[in-house]
Amino acid sequence: MTNLDHGKFTRVTTVFHSLLALDVFFLFFTGYGIMFNDELWWLVSLMGGTAGVAAVHRVAGAGLVALVVFWIVLQVVSPTGRSNFREILPERGDIEAFVQDIRFMLGRVDERHPNARQFAGHTADEVPLLSYVGKGVVFIFAIELTLLTISGLLIWSKTGIMELFATKAAAMAFVVFHGLLGVIMLMGVMFHIYEHGFHPAFYPIETKAFIPRSMVPEHHGDGEPEGTGIGNLSLSPSWRWASTVVGSFVVIGIVSVLLGSLFDEGYPVPRELAVGGGPTNLLLTVGINIGIFVLLFGLVLSMYGNVLRVRWERELEKEVSEDGRTATDGGEPAED
Numbered sequence: 223m224t225n226l227d228h229g230k231f232t233r234v235t236t237v238f239h240s241l242l243a244l245d246v247f248f249l250f251f252t253g254y255g256i257m258f259n260d261e262l263w264w265l266v267s268l269m270g271g272t273a274g275v276a277a278v279h280r281v282a283g284a285g286l287v288a289l290v291v292f293w294i295v296l297q298v299v300s301p302t303g304r305s306n307f308r309e310i311l312p313e314r315g316d317i318e319a320f321v322q323d324i325r326f327m328l329g330r331v332d333e334r335h336p337n338a339r340q341f342a343g344h345t346a347d348e349v350p351l352l353s354y355v356g357k358g359v360v361f362i363f364a365i366e367l368t369l370l371t372i373s374g375l376l377i378w379s380k381t382g383i384m385e386l387f388a389t390k391a392a393a394m395a396f397v398v399f400h401g402l403l404g405v406i407m408l409m410g411v412m413f414h415i416y417e418h419g420f421h422p423a424f425y426p427i428e429t430k431a432f433i434p435r436s437m438v439p440e441h442h443g444d445g446e447p448e449g450t451g452i453g454n455l456s457l458s459p460s461w462r463w464a465s466t467v468v469g470s471f472v473v474i475g476i477v478s479v480l481l482g483s484l485f486d487e488g489y490p491v492p493r494e495l496a497v498g499g500g501p502t503n504l505l506l507t508v509g510i511n512i513g514i515f516v517l518l519f520g521l522v523l524s525m526y527g528n529v530l531r532v533r534w535e536r537e538l539e540k541e542v543s544e545d546g547r548t549a550t551d552g553g554e555p556a557e558d
Contacts, residue, residue, distance in 0.1 A: 232302060233434040238293060240432065240528055245285045246367075246411065247521045252279035253404055254514065258482055261507040262514060283374050290371055309352065310361070316354035359414070366407045373400040405483050412472045412513070415520035420465040425458050432527035433534050468519070475516050478509025 231239060255266045255275045269275045297303040319335035326334050352360075376396050418428040485506075 231431065231434060232306075233436060234296070234302075235306070236432060236434045236531070238289065238296075240524060242286075242289050243524045244521070245282050245289060247517060247524075248278060248282040249286065249370075250404075250408065250411070250517050251514070252276075252282060253401075254408075254479075254510075257401060257404075258510050261482065261510045265514065280378070283371075283378070286367065287371055287375070290367060310357050312354070312357060316357060320354050359410075362410060363407075366403060366410070370400065370403055370407065373403065402483065405479055408479055408513070408517075409476050411520065412476055412516050415516060415523065416465075416469060416472050419520070419523050420461070420468060422457055422461055422465075423455060425461045425465070427523050427527050427530070429527065429530055429534075432531045437534060437538060468516070471512050471516050474509050475513025478506055479513050482506055482510050 251265060252269065252275045255262050255269065256272070256279065259266050259272065266272060266275055269278055297307050315335075322331055322335040325331045373396050377400055418424070418431060419426060421428060424430075
């Protein structure tokens, strides 16, 4: 098995990943519909106005709480969950890989650390499934989702916050913190979409995030392959222009949302702290909509990944059925 073609998740984790992505996308659409209601008027109208957006946001928020609780319980009670948790814990090799990567970028060493070269001709036995980058993504998203959940629940009852802290400033602080944390997470999600949708070895989507490793064969054909087989791949003709366009959209979307969150009054920045009293620039409005387009594109990729998983399952069922018919007809079934 190689790092190029092996599955990344178990079946439960694959389903959880898809449900979490769907929930987070809806939280983004509704949250930014509230945050940039002028620029994203069409999105607000599509979801039934401000009342509809707020209702969907609360439902998606409740869904996030349920998913987080489920995942924590799964990690505690499941042997696989505990094993997976141990795999994402930082190790000495991760620190060494990070330091060597910094030195590599500065031109002080000739190559990256083996732990960070998952797709450079190494097999799964030679390098870890998760590099320090992958582990960092897991921890960053986990921390952000936890803080968003806690602050969101507190904001859900502003009266309770004011009774607890006896000040309007405290309630305002929670709203600002929740909104700005959402902006930070938006950047991570956009990069995540680009990273896993436009890696030249996996374009247009990294199927490892959707097809469970139990459904992926140890190797293909006769004998164990040498390396990852990445040298046998050919680059898709559309990858260069597609990655350039989407990469530009990611940068434009992130910059526009950051500027918009500073200049747009109300949420997440209170009117008293707004820099410009609300954006009126057409280019900024276009940029924010480009950011939402990237999120919509990510939602489409997620749906496409699940379609591929279903098709993969059907192909496997077809192969098993054909093997059974061959044995019934007097032949010998294929060996496992």
